[in-house]
Amino acid sequence: MGRSEDRAADAFGEGSAWGDCVPAGPGAFWLGVARSFPGGWPWSRFALLARRAARRHLAGPVDTRLWGHRLRLFPDRSISEARILFLPRSWDRTERKRIARWVRPGFTFVDVGANVGAYSFWILSRIDGTGRVVTVEPNPDLTRQLRFNVHVNGVQDRMRVVQAAVGAARGRGLLSLGTRNSGEGRLAGPGEATDGIPTVPVRVVTLADIVEEAGLNRIDCLKVDVEGGEADVLRPFLRGAPRPLWPRHLVVELGRGPREGPRSADLSAWLAARGYRLELRTRLNGVFSLA
Numbered sequence: 621m622g623r624s625e626d627r628a629a630d631a632f633g634e635g636s637a638w639g640d641c642v643p644a645g646p647g648a649f650w651l652g653v654a655r656s657f658p659g660g661w662p663w664s665r666f667a668l669l670a671r672r673a674a675r676r677h678l679a680g681p682v683d684t685r686l687w688g689h690r691l692r693l694f695p696d697r698s699i700s701e702a703r704i705l706f707l708p709r710s711w712d713r714t715e716r717k718r719i720a721r722w723v724r725p726g727f728t729f730v731d732v733g734a735n736v737g738a739y740s741f742w743i744l745s746r747i748d749g750t751g752r753v754v755t756v757e758p759n760p761d762l763t764r765q766l767r768f769n770v771h772v773n774g775v776q777d778r779m780r781v782v783q784a785a786v787g788a789a790r791g792r793g794l795l796s797l798g799t800r801n802s803g804e805g806r807l808a809g810p811g812e813a814t815d816g817i818p819t820v821p822v823r824v825v826t827l828a829d830i831v832e833e834a835g836l837n838r839i840d841c842l843k844v845d846v847e848g849g850e851a852d853v854l855r856p857f858l859r860g861a862p863r864p865l866w867p868r869h870l871v872v873e874l875g876r877g878p879r880e881g882p883r884s885a886d887l888s889a890w891l892a893a894r895g896y897r898l899e900l901r902t903r904l905n906g907v908f909s910l911a
Contacts, residue, residue, distance in 0.1 A: 631681040631692060632768040638683050638690050647677030651684075651706065659709030671706040687745035689773050692765065693736065698802040704738045711738065714902050715871055719841060720746065722869055727751040728838055730830065730867070732786050732853055733845040735802070737766050737779075739871075743841075744779055752778060754834045758785035758795050758822040759805050780834055784823045786844075788852040794819045806847035827857040831865065842867035845905075848875070851887050858894055870896060870908040 630636065643651055654670035657663040680694035686708060695702040703711045727747045731740045731754065740755040747753075757763050763783040770779050785793055785807050797818040798804030808819065831839070844850045850872050858866060870891070874884035888898060888906060896908040 631694075632764045636768075638692060638772045641681045641683040641692060643678055643682055643684075645677065647674055650674035651678065651682075654706040655708065657709070659707075659711075659713045664707060664710045667707050667710065671702070674706060675702075687742050689741050689745065689769070691741065691769050692772070694765075694802075698736065700735050700738055701802075704736075712902075712905070714900065715905055715907055716742065718900060718907050719743070719869070719871070722841060723747055723751075724840075725750050728754075728836060728840045730754045730756070730827075730834075730836075730839050730842045732756045732827065732830075732843065733847070733873075734762075734766065735845075736762060737769065737781075739843050740766075740779060741769070744775060747778075749778070752780070752834075752836075754780045754782065754830060754836070756782045756784060756786055756830060758783065758807075759797065759802065760820060760822075762802060782825075782830060782833070784825045784830075786827055786830065786846065786853045787824045787849060788826070788856050790825050790829055793822055793824045795822045804847060807849055827853050828861060831857075831861070836865075838865065839867040841869040841871065843871040845873040847873075848883070850874075851883075851890070854887070855890065866910060868910050870906075872906050872908065873904055874901070874906045875904065 650670050650673040654667045654674055657667040675695060678695055680696050681692050682695060682705060683692050684705060686704065693701045693705050695705045723746050725748050728751065729743045731737065734740055734755045734757040737755050740753045744753050755766060757766060760783065763781060766781045770776055770781060785795060787793065787807060794808040795805050796808050797820060844853050846853060874888065891908055892898065895911045897911050898906055899909050900907045
């Protein structure tokens, strides 16, 4: 276990209380400056400069208030944690604007590959007491962090945390851990060499298992970000589930590099053939709605 993992274990262990890690001094000052800018260009450029100054004084964990929640984050461990801590207005702003149009009483959101639950906590801040969030993450360190933040906010009845990877079939698997970014963990493929790559054994379930365990009778929005395994999450479910259980809206990581091009085009075409209309395409994600 490395130093960042040691700190993570201590930060979310028994006896650790939110408020112990509230930043002070220059770190707090530059964090406030970074957050003060509006989202989008050119303001994000100034926010990034302030973030650089803040990170010299913030090594995590950091206790912060975000979207009405009390959260503990590690800005030096995860790209997504740094983005929501320092630049919450710019983080996935196009996707979030679209999702905000869909939110209504009783909204049900499923977050597959949740990382630290940025989408989950943001959605939770926008739905009323009748809404539900199911947050799925296989990395044991990240699920401890998720459960800590859920407990701190007392939202256990509205936000369910499931420690599992989601794939094409239930069983056991190896999760390859991101060495520099905790958000890059993914299921190792059958026979895939993992020499020199840190891994952890994980439970693998299907999306149908998640829906059944949570007792869901509908999904208003499903977000899937599993580092290349999105088709393994979606295809078995849409082939086997009754249409009333199909997610009304999807936010799916499609990737941006040349390797992802054919894969994302194939998945987009497969979804289109089943009635999902691509509403927008951002640098990383595709946002779909069921016609």
